[in-house]
Amino acid sequence: MNTLQRWVSSKWFVPIVSGLLILLSFGVQYIAGGALNPVLSPKWWLDAGAHDTHGGVAFMLSDLLMIAAAVLAGYRILVSAIRALTTGFIGIDLLVSVAAIGAIIIGNFWEAAAVTFLFAIGHALEAATLNKTRSALAELVAVAPDSAVVLRDGEQVEVPAAQVRMGEIVLVKNGAKVPVDGQVVSGTGAIDEASITGESIPVEKSKSDQVYAGTVSRGGFLQVLATGIGADTTLARIIHRVEEAQDAKAKTQTFIDQFSRWYTPGVMVLALIAGLITGDVVLALTLLVIGCPGALVISIPVAIVAGIGRAARNGILIKGGEYLETSAKISAVAVDKTGTLTEGRPQLTDIVVLDAAREAGFDRTQVLRWAAAAEAGSEHPLARPIIETAQDEGVGPEGIPGEVTPVPGKGIVTDVDGTRVLIGNVPLLEQYGIERDAQAGRVANELAAEGETPMIVAVEERAVGVVAVADQIREDAAEMVKRLHEAGVEKVVMLTGDTQLVAEAIGKATGIDEIHASLLPEDKLDAVAKLQREGHTVAMVGDGVNDAPALATADIGVAMGAAGSAVAVETADIALMGDNLLKLPEAIGLAKRTVSIMRQNIAIALITVVVLLAGVFLGGVTMSIGMLVHEGSVLVVIANAMRLLRKPRSESAPQATSKRESTSVRDSVTTQ
Amino acid sequence: MSAATTTHTTLRAEGFSCPSCVTKIEKRVGKLDGVDDVKVHFASSRIEVDHDESKTSVDDIVAAVDKAGYKSAPSAF
Numbered sequence: 001m002n003t004l005q006r007w008v009s010s011k012w013f014v015p016i017v018s019g020l021l022i023l024l025s026f027g028v029q030y031i032a033g034g035a036l037n038p039v040l041s042p043k044w045w046l047d048a049g050a051h052d053t054h055g056g057v058a059f060m061l062s063d064l065l066m067i068a069a070a071v072l073a074g075y076r077i078l079v080s081a082i083r084a085l086t087t088g089f090i091g092i093d094l095l096v097s098v099a100a101i102g103a104i105i106i107g108n109f110w111e112a113a114a115v116t117f118l119f120a121i122g123h124a125l126e127a128a129t130l131n132k133t134r135s136a137l138a139e140l141v142a143v144a145p146d147s148a149v150v151l152r153d154g155e156q157v158e159v160p161a162a163q164v165r166m167g168e169i170v171l172v173k174n175g176a177k178v179p180v181d182g183q184v185v186s187g188t189g190a191i192d193e194a195s196i197t198g199e200s201i202p203v204e205k206s207k208s209d210q211v212y213a214g215t216v217s218r219g220g221f222l223q224v225l226a227t228g229i230g231a232d233t234t235l236a237r238i239i240h241r242v243e244e245a246q247d248a249k250a251k252t253q254t255f256i257d258q259f260s261r262w263y264t265p266g267v268m269v270l271a272l273i274a275g276l277i278t279g280d281v282v283l284a285l286t287l288l289v290i291g292c293p294g295a296l297v298i299s300i301p302v303a304i305v306a307g308i309g310r311a312a313r314n315g316i317l318i319k320g321g322e323y324l325e326t327s328a329k330i331s332a333v334a335v336d337k338t339g340t341l342t343e344g345r346p347q348l349t350d351i352v353v354l355d356a357a358r359e360a361g362f363d364r365t366q367v368l369r370w371a372a373a374a375e376a377g378s379e380h381p382l383a384r385p386i387i388e389t390a391q392d393e394g395v396g397p398e399g400i401p402g403e404v405t406p407v408p409g410k411g412i413v414t415d416v417d418g419t420r421v422l423i424g425n426v427p428l429l430e431q432y433g434i435e436r437d438a439q440a441g442r443v444a445n446e447l448a449a450e451g452e453t454p455m456i457v458a459v460e461e462r463a464v465g466v467v468a469v470a471d472q473i474r475e476d477a478a479e480m481v482k483r484l485h486e487a488g489v490e491k492v493v494m495l496t497g498d499t500q501l502v503a504e505a506i507g508k509a510t511g512i513d514e515i516h517a518s519l520l521p522e523d524k525l526d527a528v529a530k531l532q533r534e535g536h537t538v539a540m541v542g543d544g545v546n547d548a549p550a551l552a553t554a555d556i557g558v559a560m561g562a563a564g565s566a567v568a569v570e571t572a573d574i575a576l577m578g579d580n581l582l583k584l585p586e587a588i589g590l591a592k593r594t595v596s597i598m599r600q601n602i603a604i605a606l607i608t609v610v611v612l613l614a615g616v617f618l619g620g621v622t623m624s625i626g627m628l629v630h631e632g633s634v635l636v637v638i639a640n641a642m643r644l645l646r647k648p649r650s651e652s653a654p655q656a657t658s659k660r661e662s663t664s665v666r667d668s669v670t671t672q
Numbered sequence: 673m674s675a676a677t678t679t680h681t682t683l684r685a686e687g688f689s690c691p692s693c694v695t696k697i698e699k700r701v702g703k704l705d706g707v708d709d710v711k712v713h714f715a716s717s718r719i720e721v722d723h724d725e726s727k728t729s730v731d732d733i734v735a736a737v738d739k740a741g742y743k744s745a746p747s748a749f
Contacts, residue, residue, distance in 0.1 A: 080696075080741065087699040131686060134717060141684065141747070162748055231749035239749065243716035301715045 011128070015121035018073035022113050025065035037062050045107030048282055066109035074100050074116035090264050092292045098268075099288040099623060106281055114624030115289055122631030126298075129638045133302050136309025136645060137246070140239050143195040143214040148179030151223070161213070162230045172222040177214065181228030181235075184209045189220025196234060196563050197578030198315025210564055237569045238577070241319070242312045246305045248320025252598060253300045260293045267291030282623070283616065290612040290626035295633040299601030302641035307594030310644050315577035316587045317562070323573045326555050327591035332536035333489050333584070334528055334550065337496035337503065338381075339543045340560060340581070341510055342471035346382055348389040349452055350468040352443050357464035367465035369395040371457045374414045374421040377401030382453060382469045407431065409518075411455060422458040423467075429458055437463040451505030453498065476581045477510040483585035488592065491536065495524045495550065524550035539574070541584060558584060594644055601637045608633040678708055681730050683719040685737060685744035693742065700740045704728045719744060 007013060028037040039058040074097065081093035096119050103112035131138075145161040151169040161179040164170060169185065172178050178191065190202035193215045202218040205211055211224055214235035230236065249257070267288065275284030304321045311318050318324055338344050351364050351371075372390030375383035376397035390396040402415040411424015413432065422432055426441050440463040444454035452470035456463055481492050493514045496503050503517035516527045528550045531538045540547070540554035543561065551557035551572075559565070559572035561579040568575050576583040612629055615621030621629075685697075694712040697719060701710045706727025711720045721733055730746050737744045 076741075083696055083740070087695050089695045127686075130688070137716065144748070236749040243713065243718055246715040247713040247718075305715050 011124040014073055014076065015117060015124055018069045018113070018117045018120060021065050021069035021072065022117060025062045025069065025110075025113070028065065029062045040064060043107070046105055046281075048106040048108060063109045066113040067104060069113040070100055070104065070109065070116045073113070073120040077116060077119060090268070092264070092294055095264065095267065095288045095292050096627075099285045102281065102285040102288075103623060108282065108623070111285075111623045115627045118624065118627040118631050122627075122634060125631075125635055126294075126638065129635065129642065130298075130302065133306040133638065133641050133645070134309065136306070136313045137239070137242055140195065140214075140235070140242065140312060143177070144235060144239075145177040145179040145213055149173070149176075150226075164226050164229050166226055166229060168226050170224045170226050172211070172217050172224055174217055174219050174221065176217050178211050178217065178224065180213050180224065180226040181233045182211055182224040182226045184211060185223050185225045187220060187222040189222045190218045191222075192216045192218050193563075193578070196238065196315065197580070198313060198583070199578050199580060212563060234563055234566070234569065237566060238312060238317060241317050241569055241575075242308060245308045245318055245320040245323075246301075248322065250300060250304060250321030250325050250598070252325070252602070253304075253321060256296060256300055256602070260297050263293050263296070264291070267293075286616050286621065286623045286626055287613075289623050290609065290616060290621070290630060292630050293605075293609075294630065295605035295608060295637045296602070298634065299605050299637050300598050302638050303594055303598040303601055303644065306641045306644040307590060307597070311587060311590050314583070314586065314590075315563075315580075316583055316590070317569060317572075317575040317577065318587065318591065319573045323556060324591050324594050326537060327539070327574065327588055328595035329537040330489060330539045330556060330588050330591075332491040332493060332531045332538045333484055334493045334495050334524075334531065334538060334540045334554065335512075336524075336542040336547050337494055337498060337506060338471060340474075340541050341477045341494065341506060341512075342473050344471065344543075346385045346453070346469045346471045348385040348467060349470045350447055350454075350466070352447075352466045352468075354437055354439050354443070354463060354465055356437060356439070357462060360462070362464045364465075365393065365395055367457055367467065368393065369397075370416070370421050370459050370464065371423055371455070371467050373397045373402070373416040374412065374423045374457070377404040377414060378406070378412055380406075380412070382455070385469050386467060420460055423455050425454075425456065429456060429463060432458075434458050434461055434463060440466060445501065448499060448501035449505055451502055451509065453502055473506055473509055474581060480581040480584060481511045483582060484588070487585045487588045489585075489588065491531070493527070493531065495519055495527050497546070521546040521549055525553050528553045539584075539588070558587075560584075590644070597640055597644060601640055604633055604637055604640070677724050677726065678722050679725045681721045681723065681733065682747050682749065683721070683730075683733065683737065683744040684747045685717045685719055685742050688714055688717040688742065693740075697737055697740045697742065701733055701736045704732060704736055707733075 037060050039060050041059040043057050043059060077093050078097045081091065081097040084091045084093060096115060100112045100116050103115065147158055148161045148164045149156050149158050149171045150164055151171060156171060164180050170180055170182060172189065184205050184207055186207060188206040191205050191211055192200065192202045193212065194200040195214045196212045205222060212235060213233035271284040271287040274287055275281055304324060307324060308318055318327065335341055351368055353362055353364055353367055368390050372387050372395065375386045387397060402417065405413045407413060407424065407428055410428035410431065411422065414421050422428055440456050443466045444456055447454040447466065447468040452468040454466050454468045457465050457467060484492050491513045493516065494503060494507055494512045495516050497519050498517055500517040503515045507515040519527065524547065528538050528540055538554045539556040539558055540551050541558040541560060542551050543559065556573045558574045558576065559568035560576045562568035562572060562575035563577040574587050608629060612621055612626055694714050697712045698710050701707060701721060706724035707721060709722040719737060734744055
């Protein structure tokens with residue numbers, strides 16, 4: 001009984017029963033030579049002239065069955081049309097209702113049944129497939145955690161995830177979903193962050209690491225201090241962003257919206273005029289049916305919903321349809337060096353003692369000690385690796401750092417216990433009148449050419465050595481540049497505050513097309529503006545505050561590693577949740593595919609209408625054929641958009657490897 | 673109409689198949705007593721309602737959306 005009820009209320013019940021009635025009608029007409037098809041009443045309908053498909057002269061059982069099919073399938077359409085009409089909306093439902101009622105009045109019962117049946121079944125199919133295009137978001141909503149185990153008064157208590165209080169300790173066990181955003185306070189574990197970053201390889205988490213609600217523990221045990229709950233979690237922000245993005249209209253969409261506002265009433269007027277001029281009621285009704293703008297009105301939304309949802313599932317947040325359209329046109333990408341092409345964690349790589357200083361009794365340790373002592377009071381990012389190395393080697397700076405005078409663009413001058421120590425470039429030494437040491441400049445240049453940042457150390461009046469700090473180039477930086485080119489980006493440009501030599505070395509190693517070095521923040525903005533003047537659509541990738549002006553100027557601002565930053569999720573045009581460089585070419589590729597599917601969809605919709613229109617005036621296209629083709633075009637448009645949900649080829653490669661790995665694991669297990 | 677009594681409810685719905693659903697639902701929910709504002713998003717099939725909880729409950733809104741022909745469920749965010 002329950003199953004029956006569910007079946008009756010399902011969206012397939014009406015079209016299926018209506019379809020069966022149509023089949024039954026054909027059955028009584030043709031089986032046993034029409035013996036099962038008694039006459040019920042004389043003819044009562046209007047004359048359809050040349051279009052009379054009925055053939056018969058009297059009202060028979062088969063006609064009653066056709067009307068029953070039409071009424072069953074058409075009832076909801078009519079109700080919906082009247083509802084829409086009371087709110088002042090002329091919709092597709094109304095076109096279909098008028099056409100079906102008109103067909104019954106002129107005795108084309110088969111057409112009335114066919115049109116309503118096809119519309120109803122098309123509608124059910126549309127609803128089912130449209131939900132699929134939204135599936136990427138539905139998956140995100142589904143990963144939202146339900147319950148949490150919190151530590152209250154030393155006891156484990158299970159509470160709904162939304163009722164965890166800020167600052168409480170939450171326990172995350174193996175296999176459990178992380179219920180809140182928070183910081184690990186103790187324990188270690190592997191967390192699958194695919195729902196946030198799109199990366200399915202679990203990430204090791206230990207004390208003071210950040211974890212996100214909706215990610216899943218794949219082992220270990222973590223105690224997490226809750227810092228974000230419910231709507232204040234990264235997952236909730238992502239879901240919001242995606243929904244807003246899906247609703248944000250693309251430029252093309254606004255045009256189509258305006259178009260369809262006039263289109264539907266326009267079709268009704270056209271049908272009326274055509275009917276009045278030719279006196280052909282069937283022609284007018286057929287025009288109504290084929291004029292349904294169904295495929296046109298959904299052509300863009302389905303593509304955007306699928307494209308943005310697909311991107312979100314891969315850890316790429318795109319702000320909306322308009323940004324999707326702009327991203328598809330990106331021809332130049334500007335990247336900040338530090339933290340983007342490089343890891344952003346500089347290491348001390350070289351300590352060189354100058355020959356002249358060595359003769360005077362300086363050694364490696366002393367150079368390092370002086371350098372560290374000088375940098376002790378500096379806040380420059382390059383100071384940290386020097387100080388850390390000195391501490392590791394037991395010559396770290398102790399006590400209070402001396403007085404520090406930074407010289408912008410050159411280095412720093414300090415006073416260490418009464419000794420003047422300089423650390424910086426050749427111009428700094430010149431400025432302080434230090435005796436020129438030819439070897440110092442040469443060593444510095446050699447190190448710079450290898451992509452390291454050299455700093456000459458001078459004690460009192462003498463240059464004693466050179467220390468060099470280098471930031472590791474990211475493993476996939478070169479691959480990213482290559483894939484950006486493959487995705488149709490003409491120019492990849494590096495913008496950096498670092499020196500020309502360092503920038504060149506890194507540019508060469510990564511295959512960057514153009515480098516701009518020694519830039520101040522406003523210079524970065526100018527570089528982006530210059531690219532735009534050259535006619536490029538520019539995407540800028542950056543993370544630091546010094547990139548902010550350039551990010552704002554670029555056509556598309558891209559934030560990397562955005563999962564940890566609520567601001568980036570809210571403001572970046574494209575936010576890459578994880579720290580994976582290859583997501584950038586993927587985002588551009590996806591934007592291109594989405595926009596091309598939008599265009600294909602508009603083309604499909606318009607061509608269908610034009611061809612059908614021609615078909616009606618040239619003859620041959622009946623109301624039911626029109627509806628069939630029309631519903632077909634709607635489904636084609638949806639199916640086309642669903643292609644976006646499939647994994648692109650570039651992504652399936654690593655999956656294949658992992659599959660192979662798992663097979664080999666299984667093989668080894670079976671052979672044991 | 674003060675902000676203190678207004679609740680913001682987000683519903684996620686199923687089966688939006690054409691943009692005319694938007695008008696239908698907005699009118700129907702908007703007619704409910706105590707509903708200040710209703711916004712239906714077609715693409716993400718979301719319904720956002722500002723309402724006075726004492727006059728119209730979340731269940732009333734779900735029922736109204738159901739009458740317009742669509743299934744929906746309230747969502748935490």
